[in-house]
Amino acid sequence: xxxxxxxxxxxxxxxxxxxxxxxxxxxxxxxxxxxxxxxxxxxxxxxxxxxxxxxxxxxxxxxxxxxxxxxxxxxxxxxxxxxxxxxxxxxxxxxxxxxxxxxxxxxxxxxxxxxxxxxxxxxxxxxxxxxxxxxxxxxxxxxxxxxxxxxxxxxxxxxxxxxxxxxxxxxxxxxxxxxxxxxxxxxxxxxxxxxxxxxxxxxxxxxxxxxxxxxxxxxxxxxxxxxxxxxxxxxxxxxxxxxxxxxxxxxxxxxxxxxxxxxxxxxxxxxxxxxxxxxxxxxxxxxxxxxxxxxxxxxxxxxxxxxxxxxxxxxxxx
Amino acid sequence: xxxxxxxxxxxxxxxxxxxxxxxxxxxxxxxxxxxxxxxxxxxxxxxxxxxxxxxxxxxxxxxxxxxxxxxxxxxxxxxxxxxxxxxxxxxxxxxxxxxxxxxxxxxxxxxxxxxxxxxxxxxxxxxxxxxxxxxxxxxxxxxxxxxxxxxxxxxxxxxxxxxxxxxxxxxxxxxxxxxxxxxxxxxxxxxxxxxxxxxxxxxxxxxxxxxxxxxxxxxxxxxxxxxxxxxxxxxxxxxxxxxxxxxxxxxxxxxxxxxxxxxxxxxxxxxxxxxxxxx
Numbered sequence: 202x203x204x205x206x207x208x209x210x211x212x213x214x215x216x217x218x219x220x221x222x223x224x225x226x227x228x229x230x231x232x233x234x235x236x237x238x239x240x241x242x243x244x245x246x247x248x249x250x251x252x253x254x255x256x257x258x259x260x261x262x263x264x265x266x267x268x269x270x271x272x273x274x275x276x277x278x279x280x281x282x283x284x285x286x287x288x289x290x291x292x293x294x295x296x297x298x299x300x301x302x303x304x305x306x307x308x309x310x311x312x313x314x315x316x317x318x319x320x321x322x323x324x325x326x327x328x329x330x331x332x333x334x335x336x337x338x339x340x341x342x343x344x345x346x347x348x349x350x351x352x353x354x355x356x357x358x359x360x361x362x363x364x365x366x367x368x369x370x371x372x373x374x375x376x377x378x379x380x381x382x383x384x385x386x387x388x389x390x391x392x393x394x395x396x397x398x399x400x401x402x403x404x405x406x407x408x409x410x411x412x413x414x415x416x417x418x419x420x421x422x423x424x425x426x427x428x429x430x431x432x433x434x435x436x437x438x439x440x441x442x443x444x445x446x447x448x449x450x451x452x453x454x455x456x457x458x459x460x461x462x463x464x465x466x467x468x469x470x471x472x473x474x475x476x477x478x479x480x481x482x483x484x485x486x487x488x489x490x491x492x493x494x495x496x497x498x499x500x501x502x503x504x505x506x507x508x509x510x511x512x513x514x515x516x517x518x519x
Numbered sequence: 520x521x522x523x524x525x526x527x528x529x530x531x532x533x534x535x536x537x538x539x540x541x542x543x544x545x546x547x548x549x550x551x552x553x554x555x556x557x558x559x560x561x562x563x564x565x566x567x568x569x570x571x572x573x574x575x576x577x578x579x580x581x582x583x584x585x586x587x588x589x590x591x592x593x594x595x596x597x598x599x600x601x602x603x604x605x606x607x608x609x610x611x612x613x614x615x616x617x618x619x620x621x622x623x624x625x626x627x628x629x630x631x632x633x634x635x636x637x638x639x640x641x642x643x644x645x646x647x648x649x650x651x652x653x654x655x656x657x658x659x660x661x662x663x664x665x666x667x668x669x670x671x672x673x674x675x676x677x678x679x680x681x682x683x684x685x686x687x688x689x690x691x692x693x694x695x696x697x698x699x700x701x702x703x704x705x706x707x708x709x710x711x712x713x714x715x716x717x718x719x720x721x722x723x724x725x726x727x728x729x730x731x732x733x734x735x736x737x738x739x740x741x742x743x744x745x746x747x748x749x750x751x752x753x754x755x756x757x758x759x760x761x762x763x764x765x766x767x768x769x770x771x772x773x774x775x776x777x778x779x780x781x782x783x784x785x786x787x788x789x790x791x792x793x794x795x796x797x798x
Binding site for chain 2: 240248264333352355390458473480493496501504
């Protein structure tokens with residue numbers, strides 16, 4: 202007892218204890234230093250703003266001073282009854298459905314054409330078809346505004362005029378019933394290459410032997426595609442559907458510039474352009490927050506539902 | 520045998536279709552570039568055609584001689600460099616912790632970060648705008664750079680984490696036996712090895728931040744801070760129907776984008792496909 206009182210050196214056991222505590226302390230410090238900068242930015246600019254908007258959406262707030270005028274769910278009722286918002290919702294859904302039924306099948310068939318079998322200039326085609334992906338949306342919109350302008354010397358009208366006798370120039374972006382389809386065509390021009398690249402990557406993961414074996418067994422090309430290639434491409438297809446749906450909902454710049462702020466007469470308004478025009482530019486931040494919350498709700502319900510029900514097996518496979 | 524007889528016909532169809540599609544893709548771009556070296560009158564009457572009245576360099580001269588173009592270029596470079604650098608630095612640190620260090624709450628933290636994948640920047644634009652105002656970052660470069668970094672982080676962390684996980688643990692153990700610290704392993708062994716993944720993340724960030732329009736539109740009320748996408752919109756507003764001049768501006772932005780793309784295609788593709796498609 203008296204010896205231990207005067208002991209200077211610690212026992213090996215105690216030494217190990219302090220060492221371990223020290224190492225744990227070092228590790229905690231390391232983890233903190235490495236995670237804090239990134240995570241605090243994420244909280245500051247992603248999570249906190251998103252949560253705040255639910256609170257602001259209950260106020261009539263023009264952005265000056267703190268929000269004080271509490272109006273319960275008035276912003277939501279006004280929003281859901283606003284006919285232009287309804288148009289915006291319908292337009293966004295239309296873009297989504299067109300993307301799924303036209304853009305993705307087109308991208309898939311091109312990936313099969315370019316990515317499978319022998320093809321001269323495979324790399325060239327891939328590069329050209331993918332290049333619009335790197336153009337900014339503003340540039341894309343400006344170029345296409347010219348291509349589609351009602352002028353008879355503009356690209357599309359001039360081309361049709363050269364082919365069709367007595368062709369009258371068309372104002373492609375001026376018809377409120379078709380403007381959304383024109384917008385979709387331009388979006389396809391810019392984005393199908395992106396999906397094609399994803400499909401090509403997926404196809405590369407499918408061993409050619411499997412398809413050859415099916416052919417040797419007498420399978421027609423269609424059967425090979427239907428029963429071998431497409432099922433094996435399943436996880437890629439599910440991913441592109443996910444990205445395509447989210448992508449259609451978040452369109453802003455291209456639509457805004459191409460259609461001159463959602464025109465004609467708000468016929469091509471989308472959720473994001475509506476939010477900008479009726480919430481932000483007029484500094485109706487409470488009302489805009491309600492739009493943002495509805496926007497989140499749609500995105501969240503879709504994302505979570507889709508990942509839970511459809512993409513789940515893809516994670517399990519990994 | 521049957522399929523061999525059909526081959527030439529199929530090929531004609533196949534190449535014909537692909538070439539037609541390439542024309543649809545390149546047509547508008549080529550006309551824009553051609554338009555930029557012709558007079559506005561020529562451009563508006565015949566969309567394609569060579570410059571009969573001589574190459575109109577002054578379309579470019581006016582832009583290259585203006586202060587606002589160089590100013591916008593400078594702003595774009597600042598934003599792009601800032602976003603890409605910060606994203607790589609913070610993203611690789613997070614990915615390192617999430618892939619190679621186990622601690623309590625790691626899974627929870629990672630899942631919280633992954634919530635970010637559900638919300639693209641556009642969806643959250645108003646809340647970000649309000650937050651930037653509250654933090655007094657309106658008309659500050661940080662007001663654009665920091666939110667862009669925050670929204671890019673989840674995607675970068677996923678790509679980098681997948682790469683870090685694939686590096687064998689024996690390598691890490693060996694480096695510790697040789698006296699390396701955790702940070703030393705990260706800095707001197709892991710980061711150099713992760714170059715392809717880092718380049719993939721960097722190219723995606725460069726494209727996204729270089730092209731970003733919405734956030735600077737809201738945050739910068741001062742035109743002196745505008746990056747190129749806003750600059751060209753302002754220019755378009757000024758010159759209205761002088762399409763030739765607008766196309767010169769468009770061409771000035773397209774050419775570097777295409778050159779960058781040709782050099783970085785491999786990394787873009789790796790980044791988008793999580794490394795599955797070889798360049």
